[in-house]
Amino acid sequence: MKRFKKYLKRMLWTILAIVGVLILVYFLFVSFHPSFGGDVSKEKKLEFAKSKNYKNGQFVNKKDVPKELSFSETLSLTRKFFFTKVPNGSPSKDIGVQKIDSTNIADYKSDTRLIWFGHSSFLLQIDEKNILIDPMFGKVAAPLDLLGANRFNSEMPIAIEKLPKIDAILISHDHYDHLDYPSIKKLKDKVEIFYTPLGVGSHLEAWGIEKERIIELDWWESEVFKDLQFVCTPAQHFSGRKFDNRQNTLWASWVIKSKTESLFFSGDSGYAPHFKEIGNFYGPFDFAMIECGQYNEMWADIHMFPEETAKAGIDLKAKLVMPIHWGAFKLALHDWTEPVRRFKIKAEELQLSHITPQIGENIILGAKEHDASNWWQE
Template identity: 65%
Template sequence: MLLTLVLLAAVLAISYLLFVSYYPSFGGDVPEALQTKYASSENYKNGAFINQKDVPEDLGFWETLKIARKFFFTKVPNGVPAENIAVQHLDSIQIADYEGESRLVWFGHSAFLLQTKGKNILIDPMFGEVPAPHPMLGGKRFSKELPIEVEKLPKIDAVIISHDHYDHLDYESILKLKDKVGHFYMPLAVGVHLKAWGVEEGRITELDWWQQATLGDLEFICTPAQHFSGRKLNNRQSTLWSSWVIRSASESIFFSGDSGYGPHFKEIGEKYGPFEFAMMECGQYNESWPDIHMFPEETVQAGVDVRAKAVMPIHWGAFKLALHSWTDPIERAKKKAEALNIPLVAPKIGQAIEINSLLKPNSLWWENL
């Protein structure tokens, strides 16, 4: 029996090593030369990127296994919609010819198309069906289709990426997008994945927290978040994570990426606020990981901290990645926003949001689904 268990463990270990070594969706590894380069960052210590606070806690193998077991075997009431979420469809020609006010289109979860100052910008464009390295390793998207097929999108001037987790950086999406994108912007070291997938180094800009890049009339500022990174078991914290400020002479918007609640939000608000609009992480939270994802009440407070004129809860509405009901994020955020008297924006997937004419969540489209 002992020999059988040892052999089984060996087979599983070898299978895993072969899988992560040769299956392309795992991306690249940070070479030693780049690790030496990143050592000059204040956010890099002892061969890994770090948060301002000493989080997340290293749970260890057995605690991680316990959480995984709970996630896969706990039945969550209303954990997924009872029916497919219908999306509003976008016309490729109308997108290509758009010359109006700055607007955003939500694709569910944390993915957006931003059209501003004559530019088309994608933010965390996870357009895949499953947020996992392989289709068999994750739950499917709540909506059977996207507002527009990736192949029908027009030329994309820039892609902004917050970190390298599968629900934000998707291999198949990058493959479909890479030949129509002008430039990719991301935190330090995330570029190793794009280079592994065939994106030329000259089209990749990596930034540390508080660094910025320009694209025409726009500034992209890489700002702090409280999260973690890694696409396989042995490369956690090997790449940096971030939030983003996108601003022009007339407008500023904030994208939180994934983040636990912390003092960095006030710091960002003091430095770059106020913001016309803030897209704030609100979903996939649990008491087992309170430092790396915000609870809905914290989401709204973080919007106040960054000095946003309006807040849109994101990171929900597409995938089941935690043990709360799928509508819990928006319901709790809406209640908290009313208590704090801050406008909350909650569009349908595919519905355009004009920054200067914000939609209010009067349709409550998520009810009865």
């Protein structure tokens, strides 16, 4: 019996030592690896306290979501995510993209155009200006390649290095599938100015971008940039790049207005009344990019189901809607084509005009016709 007790005691100390080492490695890793970004300063936190969206040291949604998970709930969710087999969860082969030439972008001076890079990333060319939205050109939506699954397309429509000067970048929030360190690192020297929700600039500063080139906004605040108006509008989501900084930065959607056109970008969001508020205040919109994929009943408050995406398009008074946040990464437990298929059914039921372009395809605002092919079936 004494030997058995000694054995148990030794085992317990061994387990505690392993856990201790793992915790130490984690803190060293997140402290020194640049992908995790920066921490919000005490001075900024004092400024954030003036925001209606900041309570008890964290940013909050209007509704009390997302729910704080217990340790056991977190483990259960992690187990389900990594070990649930999802039929057709990823494409069976590399998906094709339409390539675009660098001179085609640099010399473009025609009608407002967008190019989708998959997931939620876009190049917007409007009034002879180049605007990038949530630029994510990375291989995985994670701090390191080995921590995530590869994106569905091995090639992008154009390499970051071949992009021309970028007038502005809009960022919706600081999650890895929207704020990608390798992409920002390659882009930072060709970008004039960055627009982010409150606090997100701390990551950009950590990556060597000067404060003077970063403008942080609260919900409903706006800035005019070279005759374009950028409005930081609400979303229902959350933030954080590591375990100890959740909700330290704000999440948002964006309204983009020129003298003649109005666009909306949802960022990530659950379905909530803010879509109707934005539609009433800034709509109707000529074009709306609204999140559609990576949903599940377990996190329904922070990601929309496809049917809700179509409803949001109605709430926003959008003349044309494009479902986004799908087609690049497996970040949920659904068939990779399910988001677009379900969205199309609901959009047609609601008589909502919509497009589902291929990655890299030109989207010309005001065009009489858009390609209606179901490219994901090919």
